[in-house]
Amino acid sequence: MKKIITFLMSAIMVLSLVACGSAKEQTDMEAVKEKGVLVVGITDFAPMDYEDDNGEWIGFDADMAKAFAKSLGVKVEFVEIDWDNKVMELDGKTIDCVWNGMTLTDEVKSAMDCSNAYCNNAQVVVVNKDVADKYKDVDSLSGLKFAVEAGSAGEKEVNALELECTPVKAQSDALLEVKSGTSDAAVIDLLMAGAMIGEGTGYADLTYTVSLNSEEYGVGFRKGSDLVDALNKFFADSYKDGSMMKCAKQYGVQESIIEQ
Amino acid sequence: MELMLEQFPIVVQSLNVGFLQTLKLFFATLIGAVPLGLIITFGSMSRFKPLSFITKIIVWIVRGTPLMIQLLIFYYFPGLVLGKPIWGSGETGRFFAAAVAFIFNYACYFSEIYRGGIQSVPVGQEEAGLVLGMTKSQIFFKVKLLQMVKRIIPPMSNEIITLVKDTSLARIIALQEIIWAGQAFLKGSQGISGAIWPLFFTGVYYLIFSGILTVLLGRLEKKLDYFR
Amino acid sequence: MAILEVEHIHKSFGRTEVLKDVSFSLEKGQVVSIIGSSGSGKTTLLRCLNFLEHPDKGVIRVNGETLFDAGDLTTQLETQIRKKRLHFGLVFQSFNLFPQYTALQNVMLAKELLAEELPDYKARKKEIHREIKEQAVSLLTQMGLENRMNNYPHQLSGGQCQRVAIARALALDPDILCFDEPTSALDPELTGEVLKVIKELADNNHTMIIVTHEMSFAKEVSDQVVFMDDGYILEQGTPSQVFDSPKEERTKQFLKNYHSK
Numbered sequence: 001m002k003k004i005i006t007f008l009m010s011a012i013m014v015l016s017l018v019a020c021g022s023a024k025e026q027t028d029m030e031a032v033k034e035k036g037v038l039v040v041g042i043t044d045f046a047p048m049d050y051e052d053d054n055g056e057w058i059g060f061d062a063d064m065a066k067a068f069a070k071s072l073g074v075k076v077e078f079v080e081i082d083w084d085n086k087v088m089e090l091d092g093k094t095i096d097c098v099w100n101g102m103t104l105t106d107e108v109k110s111a112m113d114c115s116n117a118y119c120n121n122a123q124v125v126v127v128n129k130d131v132a133d134k135y136k137d138v139d140s141l142s143g144l145k146f147a148v149e150a151g152s153a154g155e156k157e158v159n160a161l162e163l164e165c166t167p168v169k170a171q172s173d174a175l176l177e178v179k180s181g182t183s184d185a186a187v188i189d190l191l192m193a194g195a196m197i198g199e200g201t202g203y204a205d206l207t208y209t210v211s212l213n214s215e216e217y218g219v220g221f222r223k224g225s226d227l228v229d230a231l232n233k234f235f236a237d238s239y240k241d242g243s244m245m246k247c248a249k250q251y252g253v254q255e256s257i258i259e260q
Numbered sequence: 261m262e263l264m265l266e267q268f269p270i271v272v273q274s275l276n277v278g279f280l281q282t283l284k285l286f287f288a289t290l291i292g293a294v295p296l297g298l299i300i301t302f303g304s305m306s307r308f309k310p311l312s313f314i315t316k317i318i319v320w321i322v323r324g325t326p327l328m329i330q331l332l333i334f335y336y337f338p339g340l341v342l343g344k345p346i347w348g349s350g351e352t353g354r355f356f357a358a359a360v361a362f363i364f365n366y367a368c369y370f371s372e373i374y375r376g377g378i379q380s381v382p383v384g385q386e387e388a389g390l391v392l393g394m395t396k397s398q399i400f401f402k403v404k405l406l407q408m409v410k411r412i413i414p415p416m417s418n419e420i421i422t423l424v425k426d427t428s429l430a431r432i433i434a435l436q437e438i439i440w441a442g443q444a445f446l447k448g449s450q451g452i453s454g455a456i457w458p459l460f461f462t463g464v465y466y467l468i469f470s471g472i473l474t475v476l477l478g479r480l481e482k483k484l485d486y487f488r
Numbered sequence: 489m490a491i492l493e494v495e496h497i498h499k500s501f502g503r504t505e506v507l508k509d510v511s512f513s514l515e516k517g518q519v520v521s522i523i524g525s526s527g528s529g530k531t532t533l534l535r536c537l538n539f540l541e542h543p544d545k546g547v548i549r550v551n552g553e554t555l556f557d558a559g560d561l562t563t564q565l566e567t568q569i570r571k572k573r574l575h576f577g578l579v580f581q582s583f584n585l586f587p588q589y590t591a592l593q594n595v596m597l598a599k600e601l602l603a604e605e606l607p608d609y610k611a612r613k614k615e616i617h618r619e620i621k622e623q624a625v626s627l628l629t630q631m632g633l634e635n636r637m638n639n640y641p642h643q644l645s646g647g648q649c650q651r652v653a654i655a656r657a658l659a660l661d662p663d664i665l666c667f668d669e670p671t672s673a674l675d676p677e678l679t680g681e682v683l684k685v686i687k688e689l690a691d692n693n694h695t696m697i698i699v700t701h702e703m704s705f706a707k708e709v710s711d712q713v714v715f716m717d718d719g720y721i722l723e724q725g726t727p728s729q730v731f732d733s734p735k736e737e738r739t740k741q742f743l744k745n746y747h748s749k
Contacts, residue, residue: 382584384580384582384584385584385586387540387580387584388580388584388585388586389598390538390539390540390570390573391538391540391573391576391577391578391657392597392598392656392657392660393570393571393573393574393598393601393602393660394570394598394601395570398601402597402601403586406588407587407588410588486588486640487587487588487640487641487642488587488640488641488642
């Protein structure tokens with residue numbers, strides 16, 4: 001029994017040593033060019049990444065990713081991932097980058113190497129329309145029961161203000177909480193709030209009021225990836241020649257774009 | 261209500277696509293795990309001690325850990341530890357990884373059911389075959405197999421119905437099965453966002469499919485009712 | 489020449505020695521009954537004859553041919569043992585019929601599987617099948633089961649099951665037919681029909697070894713009675729010798745216990 005365990009342990013260690021050795025051989029840029037495709041990890045997140053009627057991925061992030069891949073001379077492949085597993089997807093090399101309106105938090109920056117910020121965002125408070133008038137500033141929020149996505153920027157803000165809150169699995173779940181009345185208010189991304197609530201959506205009776213903070217979006221890569229510099233250069237170029245702004249206008253996010 | 265009627269065709273189409281993936285995973289698992297389970301049974305019942313020991317350890321590990329973790333390990337482990345993502349990033353790779361994890365997991369459960377089935381056939385059946393000059397394989401196929409099958413159908417039916425619902429675990433590695441498809445409308449997809457009903461509506465698909473399976477398995481059970 | 493010779497059989501399970509030097513012989517057409525209390529080794533002896541157990545020591549000969557010799561490994565090859573088993577038939581205490589087959593199929597199955605090994609099987613398939621079926625039908629009729637042939641075992645009474653089991657054993661035409669307490673699992677009112685069938689077989693000169701607790705039946709049907717105790721054959725002789733004037737104290741005690749029941 002002991003011998004078997006010893007054998008298994010040493011086998012695993014040898015395997016991982018071999019793995020460490022071989023991983024250093026190729027940079028990300030070389031790997032992407034060799035396989036001829038940039039694999040972009042996304043979620044369905046309008047207006048940054050979403051599918052058009054033909055099932056093709058479009059959106060501000062998706063279009064920029066296509067342009068970036070083109071500049072590298074490779075094809076682009078969009079892969080829907082589980083947002084909770086984004087770091088594992090990157091490190092497991094099943095995707096090359098996370099490009100999906102990702103807020104640059106300290107956690108994100110410590111787990112990945114990130115591009116320069118390219119888009120502003122804010123965390124906003126979502127409440128029922130009927131009571132929206134009562135909550136116009138931060139001071140009025142005390143006493144409300146909040147629902148926030150666990151680990152999100154919104155949760156951080158709510159905790160900083162020492163408000164009562166329930167962490168849920170996704171921003172959409174936070175909205176569901178408010179709609180079903182199990183929470184009084186939710187804190188979600190401004191861009192998402194713009195797309196998901198109000199007239200013509202399933203959340204027609206919700207609205208957003210107070211902005212809690214401003215934050216910025218970036219693109220995440222594996223630690224030590226040389227694609228970061230390439231993307232920063234691509235951002236600078238496309239900002240200069242106006243193509244980034246043109247793309248932003250197409251999806252209505254031109255107000256939020258950060259100068260490169 | 262009006263909104264829901266408007267959304268219905270779009271949602272159903274999307275759920276159908278997701279359910280097709282669910283069905284594919286279900287049948288792939290069944291086709292792979294039913295024979296693999298038998299091989300594992302023979303391994304764990306082997307008189308060669310090291311083989312039966314290792315098989316039992318594997319079965320213990322697979323049955324003793326959540327399928328969700330096994331999915332994560334099967335899909336991410338090659339890339340994370342070996343530096344070589346063998347599955348590929350796209351839908352097909354995720355499906356294969358999920359199918360392999362499911363087949364392996366369910367084969368271990370099936371193997372225990374088979375073992376119970378084999379052991380529940382009285383020793384006298386084998387002895388009667390022996391004294392009548394039958395070979396071991398004739399005894400297995402002509403005498404014991406059908407009795408075994410009869411005994412394992414009820415527990416197998418249970419596992420198979422559980423498998424229908426377990427397929428939803430595959431969304432942890434972003435396999436876009438029906439629950440994933442339903443949830444997409446919560447977050448927003450194809451112009452529909454914040455729609456809650458599609459997620460609950462997926463339950464109807466599961467219910468109908470497991471209903472059909474229950475009827476079919478019940479019929480099979482009845483078919484073997486002619487002996488005891 | 490004796491049809492069966494058993495010499496110095498020893499058999500242990502772990503540390504328990506169940507058979508301690510058992511020897512006896514049997515002439516063709518003879519019926520021998522083995523009696524003795526539970527645990528005396530009777531059943532193990534039958535199982536050794538049918539190669540369900542391998543004796544640790546000893547020799548078994550049928551018609552002068554050595555089927556088993558504990559000292560000679562070439563007599564213990566699994567492939568040969570299968571053929572050697574066919575010299576013996578065994579009827580179990582708990583019948584062990586195959587539940588998924590009808591009475592008729594139970595009787596036919598083994599013979600059909602053996603027929604597949606015949607060199608001319610393919611050419612004569614239909615004919616062989618017909619012969620096997622005819623034989624099975626006649627055996628079941630002989631057992632008084634002509635109306636029960638297409639019933640499954642669970643539809644039959646215990647006595648009927650045991651008669652099917654006897655027909656199944658006879659189908660392979662064994663040299664020696666063994667019975668392991670054939671009526672012990674039956675209700676008292678059903679033992680009669682089974683004993684009657686065995687009696688008929690004895691009258692037709694079948695060579696048989698019967699392990700039984702039915703003393704009056706053993707007395708009536710046997711040519712020889714063997715009394716076993718604690719792994720030994722303690723006493724052996726004609727029924728009148730063993731039952732009416734036993735020599736050993738242990739035999740007297742055993743028979744007395746039986747009569748007082």
